Amino acid sequence: MKRLLSLVLLSFLMIACESNVDSGSPVVQAEIDGSLFRSKAQIVKDNEDNFVLRASNVDVLNIRLSDVSPGIYEIGPNTDNQVTFRRDGDLFVSNGPGTGGVLEIERADSLSMWGNFNFNLRLNGSGRLLNVNKGVFFDVPFEIFEEIEFPEVEENVSENNFLDATVAGENYEAISVVANTSAQSVEIEAFDANNNLIVLLVPIGLGETGSFSIEEEGVDAIFSDNILEDVGNPNINANQGEINITTYTDEAIIGTFSFTTAGETEVTEGEFEVTVFEE
Secondary structure (H helix, E strand, C coil): CECCCCHHHHHHHHHHCCCCCCCCCCEEEEEECCEEEECCEEEEEECCCCEEEEEECCCEEEEEECCCCCEEEEECCCCCCEEEEEECCEEEECCCCCCEEEEEEEEECCCEEEEEEEEEEEECCCCCEEEEEEEEEEEEEEHHHHHHHCHHHHCCCCCCCEEEEEECCEEEEEEEEEEEECCCCEEEEEEECCCCEEEEEECCCCCCCEEEECCCCCCEEEEECCHHHHCCCHHHEEEEEEEEEEEECCCEEEEEEEEEECCCCEEEEEEEEEEECCC
16 A cells, blocks of 8 residues: 655655666666665566566565555555565565565656665564665566567576476466576576466585485475465475476576475476576
8 A cells, every 4th residue: 555654754765865876777776784786687567456576686576566656655564565585595575573664666657667665674574684775776667568678688588498387287387487596506486477486496506416305404495376475374385395407507407396385285297497697
């Protein structure tokens, strides 16, 4: 729900706008726990009953909004506006004590939008607090115009990227697949046309391959049909299954997977090929 906040809060937002942004191309940027987050890919998705501003580099930021008209929106518990931030396999959300904040859409047209934000998130809604401040978004395109107006958004994504599976007996075909890598792990995140989410996490380094049981330390998988509603829900996590990495080069990750969640959703016949994000 859109809320009109006090002049004191407006002053706080004006301070947040001081963050330097390269105005030559679309970007989402913020200071997160004292370090710079700067997106490599950014988009605004229209989900009919809400909008999601999605920004990613190695980490992934999702901001769900009730509207995209210029104005100030309150973020946090008991609002229609929610945030998730995934880093190194951890999920921070705008739920729990001390969380929340504000987002301002300064300008929006039929192609893209501009604004700023500040908020606090908490690990899984109950763990440590994560501070996100000096956040800005510049010229972030709406999904329908992504390929026409901003082809550079796709520069790290191969046309051959895919992730397919059978979920609860139904075909799952991802329309967005990203491989986020570090020296010790690989995280693959995929969405289909209905915003159903699959996440695979494997503790593996460049050049390594192998089969990993869900029961092993550092191995995880998630299926959610509504991640913003499922935050903190243990039923979306896998409790059995296997992820197989058959190829991991500096260009692509290829593998297969199958798992069953704690909520008894069966994900079978999974396979993927994903371009590795270049640092």
